[in-house]
Amino acid sequence: MESPKSDGNSVEACAASSPSAQKSPFSKFLNNLSPIKSARASRYTQRLSESSFPTTPLVFSSPHLDLHQETSFLKREEIAASSSQAHGKCYSPSNSAPIPCNQKHLQSCSPSDFVGECLADPLKADRAQNAERLVQSATDVPLLPSCFTASEVTIGKVDVTNDVIIEVGAQTLPHLAKKHLLSGSLCLVQVSDDQSIDERSDKISEFSSENICDHVESDDFLEHNEASQHQRGIRRHLQFEATLDCKCDAAFNCHTSSGPGTAVPEVGDHVVIDHQSSEAVVVVNGGHLPDNIELPWDSQKVSCFDQQTLSCNGKMPGQQFADRVEEPSQCQDSSKGKRQRETYTDESEGCKLCNCKRSKCLKLYCECFAAGIYCVDYCACENCFNKPEYEDTVLDIRQQIELRNPLAFAPAVVKQANDSPNVADDGNSMTPSSARHKRGCKCKRSKCLKKYCECFRAKVGCSDGCRCEDCENSFGKKSEPIFQREKKLKNLSHEKLNTAEIMSGSIKGGTANQFSPTWEELVDISHPTPLSHSHSRAVPSLTSPNLGDCPNDSQAQSQKGSGLQLSPGYLHWCSSALSRTQGCVSNVSRELDSTSALCDIMGDGSPEILMENSNPTNIVKAGSPNQKRVSSTASII
DNA sequence: GAGTTTGAAACT
DNA sequence: CAGTTTCAAACTC
Numbered sequence: 001m002e003s004p005k006s007d008g009n010s011v012e013a014c015a016a017s018s019p020s021a022q023k024s025p026f027s028k029f030l031n032n033l034s035p036i037k038s039a040r041a042s043r044y045t046q047r048l049s050e051s052s053f054p055t056t057p058l059v060f061s062s063p064h065l066d067l068h069q070e071t072s073f074l075k076r077e078e079i080a081a082s083s084s085q086a087h088g089k090c091y092s093p094s095n096s097a098p099i100p101c102n103q104k105h106l107q108s109c110s111p112s113d114f115v116g117e118c119l120a121d122p123l124k125a126d127r128a129q130n131a132e133r134l135v136q137s138a139t140d141v142p143l144l145p146s147c148f149t150a151s152e153v154t155i156g157k158v159d160v161t162n163d164v165i166i167e168v169g170a171q172t173l174p175h176l177a178k179k180h181l182l183s184g185s186l187c188l189v190q191v192s193d194d195q196s197i198d199e200r201s202d203k204i205s206e207f208s209s210e211n212i213c214d215h216v217e218s219d220d221f222l223e224h225n226e227a228s229q230h231q232r233g234i235r236r237h238l239q240f241e242a243t244l245d246c247k248c249d250a251a252f253n254c255h256t257s258s259g260p261g262t263a264v265p266e267v268g269d270h271v272v273i274d275h276q277s278s279e280a281v282v283v284v285n286g287g288h289l290p291d292n293i294e295l296p297w298d299s300q301k302v303s304c305f306d307q308q309t310l311s312c313n314g315k316m317p318g319q320q321f322a323d324r325v326e327e328p329s330q331c332q333d334s335s336k337g338k339r340q341r342e343t344y345t346d347e348s349e350g351c352k353l354c355n356c357k358r359s360k361c362l363k364l365y366c367e368c369f370a371a372g373i374y375c376v377d378y379c380a381c382e383n384c385f386n387k388p389e390y391e392d393t394v395l396d397i398r399q400q401i402e403l404r405n406p407l408a409f410a411p412a413v414v415k416q417a418n419d420s421p422n423v424a425d426d427g428n429s430m431t432p433s434s435a436r437h438k439r440g441c442k443c444k445r446s447k448c449l450k451k452y453c454e455c456f457r458a459k460v461g462c463s464d465g466c467r468c469e470d471c472e473n474s475f476g477k478k479s480e481p482i483f484q485r486e487k488k489l490k491n492l493s494h495e496k497l498n499t500a501e502i503m504s505g506s507i508k509g510g511t512a513n514q515f516s517p518t519w520e521e522l523v524d525i526s527h528p529t530p531l532s533h534s535h536s537r538a539v540p541s542l543t544s545p546n547l548g549d550c551p552n553d554s555q556a557q558s559q560k561g562s563g564l565q566l567s568p569g570y571l572h573w574c575s576s577a578l579s580r581t582q583g584c585v586s587n588v589s590r591e592l593d594s595t596s597a598l599c600d601i602m603g604d605g606s607p608e609i610l611m612e613n614s615n616p617t618n619i620v621k622a623g624s625p626n627q628k629r630v631s632s633t634a635s636i637i
Numbered sequence: 638g639a640g641t642t643t644g645a646a647a648c649t
Numbered sequence: 650c651a652g653t654t655t656c657a658a659a660c661t662c
Contacts, residue, residue, distance in 0.1 A: 359655090365656050405646095443643080444643085447640080453644080610661080
């Protein structure tokens with residue numbers, strides 16, 4: 001391993017700012033950083049200073065640290081995570097006021113009501129509540145890299161005895177076993193001033209070794225992490241593009257998608273963002289790995305974040321490319337070449353490994369590229385340019401693709417506002433599906449029953465945005481367009497005709513038109529659901545797609561099938577959902593225009609209500625919490 | 638593991 | 650926008 005050169009802005013310099021770090025094993029470890037890592041760390045540190053991120057050490061008031069309470073570890077984690085979100089939230093060692101390390105980052109949360117509550121009686125504490133409070137407290141802090149790793153901790157010396165300085169942005173503790181580092185906790189270690197540097201680090205190591213893995217094995221922690229690790233594992237993500245413009249904490253938030261109740265284990269997900277390259281240098285997965293798992297990679301590389309949950313004040317950070325380390329469960333055994341893939345998982349993008357040969361992993365053919373992540377060694381790709389070292393190229397290509405299709409890198413699956421089931425042609429409710437694929441599929445032969453189908457692969461039902469044929473998606477069929485129904489009906493008519501011919505032995509003077517489907521017949525076919533009968537007056541009008549003419553999804557779909565299609569993509573899905581509730585809308589612009597009109601009709605001016613009731617089944621579903629409001633729409637129709 | 642099938646992406 | 654080609658994943662044997 002080459003020794004990085006210190007440029008004065010590097011992590012090394014950062015670590016050296018601590019008196020204790022100068023001779024510490026951490027600084028030794030700094031010298032063992034690869035140039036790339038060192039460069040990233042350097043950029044990160046530099047960005048921190050440039051962007052006025054507080055580099056002041058985190059100081060936790062020692063009275064709140066009870067190292068004798070083994071179970072308090074999780075609470076320390078909570079604090080650590082919360083503090084990491086707050087990055088720079090400092091507590092005075094002697095009083096309850098936060099140290100003014102960076103005024104704008106200071107919060108009202110004081111040690112007494114924050115740290116103390118968390119540590120005082122962790123066994124009795126309601127972790128969910130605490131976590132929620134912690135997260136809430138942390139999220140109040142803007143502009144800060146929300147995560148850092150336990151490996152980012154160094155200890156320093158402070159004037160006040162018994163206090164511990166946690167310095168962020170330093171380096172990995174070399175003493176910690178990898179598996180312990182993976183526990184991903186910012187461990188707070190109480191050391192005394194008279195201890196030597198090595199003793200301190202040893203103590204940290206000892207503490208970590210003895211406590212981290214043990215104490216993170218709380219039920220809820222393990223429950224979550226077993227699932228998350230199996231599904232998501234540990235990945236190393238690097239954010240593309242400078243996210244300095246998006247300094248909000250969410251941009252650096254590496255929490256997974258769980259709610260506050262599961263925030264305790266989640267907070268172990270830490271990341272250090274290199275703001276210059278927008279790279280997450282080190283991320284440690286949220287918690288614990290079984291002791292029997294030996295990880296094949298350097299703990300330095302261990303990282304993750306769940307990019308799907310990133311948000312920047314509600315907005316997705318535009319570019320979230322990520323470089324990641326393989327999942328141990330799935331990727332460890334992977335080798336170049338064929339392997340089992342887990343392209344989609346329920347809550348994350350899973351472990352994507354590509355096998356690209358010609359695309360150089362710079363096209364959407366490449367699932368890694370499409371997912372916004374860098375390829376990794378376990379990918380079987382050839383001539384891969386989807387690597388951090390080609391970041392500029394990747395970004396250029398990405399921009400070009402986004403110019404063509406702004407939604408190209410949007411999440412493939414769009415969650416629906418409510419968890420309403422799709423409705424099959426026969427009116428039966430299909431598997432409830434809370435999400436739809438953003439583009440929809442165009443399957444012709446797979447019947448949307450194989451992973452060729454993007455919807456099926458994403459475990460979502462097909463939507464009206466799909467152009468699939470003979471959809472049998474087990475997660476939810478799409479409604480059949482009228483032209484297909486008409487086609488079927490014509491076929492049926494021809495069959496009838498032929499049957500009649502056979503039966504009668506002759507047919508005279510008649511044409512097939514005599515047996516062409518009437519609109520009434522089309523209504524019967526295109527409105528297979530009970531709802532349709534209640535609106536049987538609403539003959540599907542292909543020429544006047546008024547709200548009143550299209551009372552349900554089938555009719556809306558009928559219009560679509562008649563050539564009045566919505567545009568594809570996410571907008572389509574959202575708009576489609578909107579249109580289904582509205583009754584029908586023939587195109588996006590009409591939908592947009594009619595939204596306000598419908599709000600006027602409904603009288604409450606709440607367009608979100610439309611989204612909440614995007615499925616027509618809600619209209620007639622008794623007991624639906626939205627029934628009253630929706631039924632008013634139905635009555636209007 | 639090789640070959641085939643499939644459908645999305647890219648291209649025209 | 651539709652048709653064709655390219656591509657890589659999914660699938661089959």
